[in-house]
Amino acid sequence: MLLKLTFNSLYARLLTVGMTVFAISLSLMLYMSVEKLRTSAYTSFTDTISQTDLIVGARTSSVQLLLYSVFRIGNATNNITWESYEDVIDKKEVAWSVPISLGDSHKGFRVMGTNNEFFKRYKFRGGQSVELEQGNSLDDLYDVIIGAGVAEKLNYSVGTPLIVSHGLQSFSDHDDQPFRVSGILAKTGTPVDNTVIVSLEAIEAIHVDWSTGAKIPGQITPVEEIRQMDLSPKNITAALIGVNSKLQIFQLQRWINEYPEESLSSILPGVALQELWRIVGVVENLLLGISVTVIFTTLIGMTAIIFSSLNERRREMAIWRAMGASPKVVIGLLMLEAFIISVMSIILSTLMLFLTLYVLQPWIDNTYGILVNIEMLAVKDIYIFMLFIIAASLVSLIPAIRAYWFSINDGMTIKI
Amino acid sequence: MKYIIYILISFNLMTFTISAEETRQVDKHEHGVGELNIAVEGSTIEFEFMIPGADIVGFEYVAKSDEDIAKINQALKTFDDYTNIFTLPSNSLCELNGQKVALKEEDEHDEHDDHDEHDDHDEHDDHDEHDDHDEHAEENHNEFYAKYSFECGNINAIKEVNFPYFATFTNSGELEVQFISNMGSTSFEVEGDEPLINTDGKI
Numbered sequence: 200m201l202l203k204l205t206f207n208s209l210y211a212r213l214l215t216v217g218m219t220v221f222a223i224s225l226s227l228m229l230y231m232s233v234e235k236l237r238t239s240a241y242t243s244f245t246d247t248i249s250q251t252d253l254i255v256g257a258r259t260s261s262v263q264l265l266l267y268s269v270f271r272i273g274n275a276t277n278n279i280t281w282e283s284y285e286d287v288i289d290k291k292e293v294a295w296s297v298p299i300s301l302g303d304s305h306k307g308f309r310v311m312g313t314n315n316e317f318f319k320r321y322k323f324r325g326g327q328s329v330e331l332e333q334g335n336s337l338d339d340l341y342d343v344i345i346g347a348g349v350a351e352k353l354n355y356s357v358g359t360p361l362i363v364s365h366g367l368q369s370f371s372d373h374d375d376q377p378f379r380v381s382g383i384l385a386k387t388g389t390p391v392d393n394t395v396i397v398s399l400e401a402i403e404a405i406h407v408d409w410s411t412g413a414k415i416p417g418q419i420t421p422v423e424e425i426r427q428m429d430l431s432p433k434n435i436t437a438a439l440i441g442v443n444s445k446l447q448i449f450q451l452q453r454w455i456n457e458y459p460e461e462s463l464s465s466i467l468p469g470v471a472l473q474e475l476w477r478i479v480g481v482v483e484n485l486l487l488g489i490s491v492t493v494i495f496t497t498l499i500g501m502t503a504i505i506f507s508s509l510n511e512r513r514r515e516m517a518i519w520r521a522m523g524a525s526p527k528v529v530i531g532l533l534m535l536e537a538f539i540i541s542v543m544s545i546i547l548s549t550l551m552l553f554l555t556l557y558v559l560q561p562w563i564d565n566t567y568g569i570l571v572n573i574e575m576l577a578v579k580d581i582y583i584f585m586l587f588i589i590a591a592s593l594v595s596l597i598p599a600i601r602a603y604w605f606s607i608n609d610g611m612t613i614k615i
Numbered sequence: 616m617k618y619i620i621y622i623l624i625s626f627n628l629m630t631f632t633i634s635a636e637e638t639r640q641v642d643k644h645e646h647g648v649g650e651l652n653i654a655v656e657g658s659t660i661e662f663e664f665m666i667p668g669a670d671i672v673g674f675e676y677v678a679k680s681d682e683d684i685a686k687i688n689q690a691l692k693t694f695d696d697y698t699n700i701f702t703l704p705s706n707s708l709c710e711l712n713g714q715k716v717a718l719k720e721e722d723e724h725d726e727h728d729d730h731d732e733h734d735d736h737d738e739h740d741d742h743d744e745h746d747d748h749d750e751h752a753e754e755n756h757n758e759f760y761a762k763y764s765f766e767c768g769n770i771n772a773i774k775e776v777n778f779p780y781f782a783t784f785t786n787s788g789e790l791e792v793q794f795i796s797n798m799g800s801t802s803f804e805v806e807g808d809e810p811l812i813n814t815d816g817k818i
């Protein structure tokens with residue numbers, strides 16, 4: 200009875216109530232999408248590398264090493280020599296290792312030199328391997344394997360020839376030594392999608408005619424001659440390492456960090472990710488703070504709307520009183536009204552959230568590499584909703600108490 | 616965010632500059648920040664603490680007075696019983712099966728296991744040159760090192776680790792924790808106001 204009455208009363212004020220519900224839904228949606236993006240970004244981040252125990256590079260900060268070796272963001276300050284790399288992998292603690300050489304690019308995509316071990320050892324999202332969707336692994340010196348993103352954006356297929364550029368943003372190309380796409384990787388949702396993979400030997404080969412970062416003028420060694428040369432790598436940018444037992448990892452890490460012949464750094468990927476996340480966390484908390492403030496603002500807005508409608512509704516209340524409703528029922532009615540508004544807002548905001556996510560998901564994935572999972576609401580969301588409903592009902596107490604006084608004073612005769 | 620303080624080279628290491636091939640480097644050492652490494656493999660869990668002397672006994676010079684020596688010995692004794700430092704849930708059925716407690720002074724910096732590699736070490740062992748060594752005693756740094764190894768009946772029951780460490784040592788600052796298990800690696804920062812880490816789902 201009371202519920203029906205409230206519904207009808209709300210329906211009679213469809214426009215104002217509708218606007219209120221819409222405003223609250225938007226703010227709730229804002230909060231939920233920030234929360235959703237935050238958790239998705241975190242999982243995408245942490246899912247990028249798994250089962251690699253240590254990353255070794257030149258002496259640098261752990262975050263930087265992680266960023267350039269795994270996320271291909273930023274650059275290495277230094278490379279490490281092959282001798283040091285061999286010293287490290289000769290340690291008995293090391294079970295496997297993958298050398299990585301960075302520094303060149305192809306049409307804005309980073310070129311990474313490595314060996315076929317990379318495809319076996321690099322794991323993401325809890326142990327998934329990168330897999331070839333088409334073509335073969337790196338067999339010839341001038342073979343490249345491209346990530347799914349590269350293939351899609353540049354419209355490449357197996358057999359497409361390509362030229363690697365020197366450096367990341369330079370106008371000089373290694374055009375004397377063309378490569379050929381030998382394989383295309385399946386989509387991983389990691390930076391591998393946007394990477395052009397060649398062998399370590401190929402990195403050496405394209406730099407045969409280069410000295411201290413510049414092409415030696417007039418010198419072009421024929422490809423046939425290069426193929427005969429000793430192209431074993433002289434330096435690499437970083438290495439992914441797996442250990443035999445987790446118990447040995449810190450000992451090995453200390454050994455690498457104190458390696459006397461070259462300044463090396465070794466990091467645990469998860470530890471560096473956490474460190475990075477703590478820095479990003481400031482912005483994250485800021486966003487969260489803003490969306491919570493927006494929720495509060497709309498709550499206050501809702502109260503203001505109920506308040507302003509009170510004067511207009513004094514007649515309505517007088518009728519309620521005439522029908523036998525006690526002043527307490529008037530309070531109940533207004534709180535019920537706030538309750539219904541907040542529940543409707545929650546339903547609408549959830550629908551809007553899913554719709555927005557559904558529409559934007561491919562774009563977010565492509566642009567930022569963050570895979571937003573569209574899944575059922577988490578327990579935490581339900582708590583937030585409950586908290587919101589309670590807050591809305593409590594806030595509505597203020598106008599409700601005022602209405603209570605109105606109805607006591609006015610009784611059934613309104614003196615307006 | 617953390618600011619890592621790099622301390623200048625100790626005099627002992629400076630002698631190495633004569634040999635050109637030697638890389639000069641010094642471990643980081645930040646007062647108020649202890650390091651803890653936790654590794655889990657199978658049913659074994661290991662804890663390795665490296666804590667600046669200042670955080671434990673309040674000083675880092677070489678203890679000479681009886682009072683200071685007593686403090687250090689007392690601290691080492693405290694480390695001997697790991698429950699003064701951290702506790703594991705009793706239902707994890709963990710049994711201590713190895714521990715090592717030591718005070719590492721910076722002078723012993725090169726006490727690595729690969730001592731032989733540094734054959735140039737002896738060449739420069741001419742300590743006499745540095746009679747000014749003592750004057751700079753206040754620049755010394757020392758570190759408490761403690762390693763504990765456990766065998767656990769139910770390692771998955773370790774859902775959190777508590778650190779009485781902060782109550783035991785009143786000078787202690789934060790603990791930076793590196794953690795690795797088959798689930799991957801992660802890190803924690805533990806401080807006295809919330810002296811525990813949550814390892815639920817990480818082992």
